[in-house]
Amino acid sequence: MGSTGSCMYQLNGKIQHYAWGGFEYIPALLGQPATGEPAAEYWMGAHRSAPSVIERPQGNMDLKSLIESAPENILGKATWEKFAELPYLFKILDVKEMLSIQVHPTKSEAEKGFARENEAGIPLDAPYRNYKDANHKPEIMVALSPFYLLHGFLPEAKLKSVLQSVPEFADLSPVFEKEGYYALYKHVMELPQDSVNKKLQALVDRIVPLYKDNKLDKKDPAFWAARAVVNDPQSKDRLDRGIFSIYFFNIMFVQPGQAVFQDAGIPHAYLEGQNVELMANSDNVLRGGLTPKHIDVPELLKHTRFEPVHPEVLNPVVTATKEAIYESPAPDFVVSRIELQPGETYKHTSTAAEILISIQGQASAGKAGELSLSKGHSVFIGFDQSYKIDCTGAETVIIYKASVPLV
Missing domain, CATH: 2.60.120.10 (Jelly Rolls)
Structure with a gap:
């Protein structure tokens, strides 16, 4: 291996069939027929939950096992000594429906959370588990199509304007004025569900007809809030508190070839489009809404950076x-x-x-x-x-x- 031999192989990744994914983009990219099952992500890497397969003359082998057979030669001494694994997970994403509001933990907090849940005896594949591994998950995405996402809290003046201009949020404005980002977000994330329903129903009644009549722009949070409600089969009984985040966060529009970096603690959610995504080798996600998956509000609040974010589009x-x-x-x-x-x-x-x-x-x-x-x-x-x-x-x-x- 290494400089003494060839270590170059054809690689086959794994498709992840999450409900928010599209049906055609990833199969078409891979030259496969669409199956009627959503193809949300294509994973390329050595994460233990879905390692890629490499093709060898002596027989196929998963990438994780290949690396473990001669880690220093295959990864390089510097990578192995620093990370003790392939440190990244490479993906193609096809976002048809918006993803959950989410935050990723820092490395030290991921280590503590992973150990804590292990000690509590929570199975690694339990749907109510927060920490799937002991790693942080910074990530960068490069748009392959026009792409929309939520990224960090709005700067102070913009958030004040939202709270003052959306009539259903009028009583939230004093909370933000007096106590800032943390108090505002904690307040809406800890509201009893009946209070969430009551607070958001008037907003929903106002914006959904506009959405159905194609009168909302995608740069308007009302567009995504209405879409979330229209596409949520449970919205008649339970309005999703993730709708608050759509109004509180920056909506970014990214052109193909442009990139966005998401660091630990920055709340975000992908809304629509296809991208290339590269992240640390982790599957740790703390969710705050717009998902049927496990939501842990105290853990989310613990790891969110409550600060204004001025979105930065990265060019290569x-x-x-x-x-x-x-x-x-x-x-x-x-x-x-x-x-x-x-x-x-x-x-x-x-x-x-x-x-x-x-x-x-x-x-x-x-x-x-x-x-x-x-x-x-x-x-x-x-x-x-x-x-x-x-x-x-x-x-x-x-x-x-x-x-x-x-x-």
């Missing part, structure tokens, strides 16, 4: 090698985009373990083009591997690459 830094790098503060991962015109070649020697997926075009990869990187195909490349990618078709090739930002 383009290098001389046709690689556009999306820089973030995360030590666990770095995502980049490689675009090649017909006949062009990308050459590289890996400084850490890499996973690449092709979104468009026909390409070959490896030392001598032995691996496919045509649309929907993925490869795993171990540490210290010299390889090339050739654009072999008549269409521009677009490839996204996950790696570790080690010097």
Whole structure:
């Protein structure tokens, strides 16, 4: 392995069939028929709940087991000593229905929460478990289509304006004025359900007809709040308190090729579109609404950063090698985009373990083009591997690459 041998393989990820996913985008990307089952996420990595499979002449093997067979050689000494695993999880997402309001814990808090739930005897696959592992989960997304998401609390002046201009929220304005973000959010998240219903019903009665008549813009929180109600079969009996978050958070619109970084503690939710997502190797999610999954309000409040967020859209830094790098503060991962015109070649020697997926075009990869990187195909490349990618078709090739930002 490593510099003494080849460690480059075709990789097959795992589709996750979450209810919010679309039905066609991921199957079409992978060249598979749609099945009538939602295909929300395509996972590429070594997370124990859904490790990818690598193709080898001597027989297929899951990526987690491959890495464990020679971790220092496959990951590189620096990655292994720092993380003791492949430190990232690479995904393609197709968001048809909005995801839950969520926050991810810091590394230290994830370690404590994971240990606490283990000691309490909560099974790892229990639906009421908060911590699936002991890792933090910073993440970066790069839009593959026009993409909408919620990201962090509105700046103070904007949130004041919302509370004053939405008549149903008039009594919340003094709470925010006197006690700030934490008190406001704690107040609405801890309201008894009958009070939530009573408070939101007038708002729902006002905005749903506008939504059904196509009179709301997607940059208006009323659009997403109405959609949440219309698409929630339980809304007749129980209005979702996640609707408050739609009004309290920034609504971001991101164009294809632009990125957004979500750090620990920043509340967020994806609303609509397709993206590439790269995160620390974790599945820890603390939820606050817009989901049938487990919601733990005290735990959510404990880990949320109650501060104004001024949304930042990240554009990549383009290098001389046709690689556009999306820089973030995360030590666990770095995502980049490689675009090649017909006949062009990308050459590289890996400084850490890499996973690449092709979104468009026909390409070959490896030392001598032995691996496919045509649309929907993925490869795993171990540490210290010299390889090339050739654009072999008549269409521009677009490839996204996950790696570790080690010097």
